[in-house]
Amino acid sequence: MDSYRNNAPGEDNTSGNNTASEELTGYSDNLSFEDALKDALSKRRTNLPTDYYQYVVTETGYETGGFANVNRLFVRIRRTIPG
Numbered sequence: 529m530d531s532y533r534n535n536a537p538g539e540d541n542t543s544g545n546n547t548a549s550e551e552l553t554g555y556s557d558n559l560s561f562e563d564a565l566k567d568a569l570s571k572r573r574t575n576l577p578t579d580y581y582q583y584v585v586t587e588t589g590y591e592t593g594g595f596a597n598v599n600r601l602f603v604r605i606r607r608t609i610p611g
Contacts, residue, residue: 551586553604561588564603572607581607 554568569583587604 549609550607551604552607553602556601556603557599559590559599559601561601561603564588564601565605568603568605580610582610583607 550572552568552571554564554566554571556563556567565585583605585603586606587602589602590600591602592599
């Protein structure tokens with residue numbers, strides 16, 4: 529599980545703000561959806577044990593190329609507060 533940045537180009541990340549939703553992106557160099565999802569979830573703000581949130585996968589994709597020869601899967605999730 530590898531992470532290079534919190535935001536994909538054009539992504540608005542409100543992580544750390546006390547808002548109704550936040551959008552996070554996780555990455556996996558071994559093309560594992562589970563690893564990319566765990567990476568995205570690791571970037572969320574600290575929650576109280578009693579907080580209840582739902583996460584929706586809004587996008588999955590694959591990045592390749594560039595000078596760094598990037599080859600990785602990304603998963604973008606959005607947190608919503610039910611109710």
